[in-house]
Amino acid sequence: MTNDGNATDHPLSPAQRQRQRLSALLDTILPASEDGAMPSAGELDFLAFVREQAEDFMPALGRALDHFDDEFPDSPLPVRLARVQDYAGTEGKAFNSLLFHIYDCYYQDDRVRELIGVMPGPPFPQGNTVEPGDLSRLDAVVARSPGYRRSLR
Numbered sequence: 001m002t003n004d005g006n007a008t009d010h011p012l013s014p015a016q017r018q019r020q021r022l023s024a025l026l027d028t029i030l031p032a033s034e035d036g037a038m039p040s041a042g043e044l045d046f047l048a049f050v051r052e053q054a055e056d057f058m059p060a061l062g063r064a065l066d067h068f069d070d071e072f073p074d075s076p077l078p079v080r081l082a083r084v085q086d087y088a089g090t091e092g093k094a095f096n097s098l099l100f101h102i103y104d105c106y107y108q109d110d111r112v113r114e115l116i117g118v119m120p121g122p123p124f125p126q127g128n129t130v131e132p133g134d135l136s137r138l139d140a141v142v143a144r145s146p147g148y149r150r151s152l153r
Helices: 014-029 046-053 055-066 077-090 092-106 110-115 136-143 147-152
Strands: none
Touching (some): 055 092
16 A cells, blocks of 8 residues: 555544544643543533534634644643643633633543532522512612712712
8 A cells, every 4th residue: 555645644533533633732731630530621522612602613623722732642741731821822812711611621521520529519408599570689789779880970
């Protein structure tokens, strides 16, 4: 078999390489705890989270991943960390947006919430029922002074 120029040196598809970069990036930013109790961000389904919760972030995520090459996932952690720090320094706004979405995904994960002592699920599943039309719970708010609006008049 001869190499006719159509074959690729890389056995993975572009989408698979992107997923590898994403996983390495997530694991670099938020690695698992040393004892293995806390998962890394790469162990969560970040793509599903973004698709469901922040679809408009997908193009920015693609641009962020384009900043890292195919060698990034196989690089040692200190090298990956230096690359991420470089990205944060040169693309601060994009990095902060990425970081926000990573943390948002991570701390909404039921497994993570349980490990940090926050019960998964709705915050008040057994209580705080408000009767429809009963606005008496707002009496304390209504009784307050106007606050910031006072200075605008």
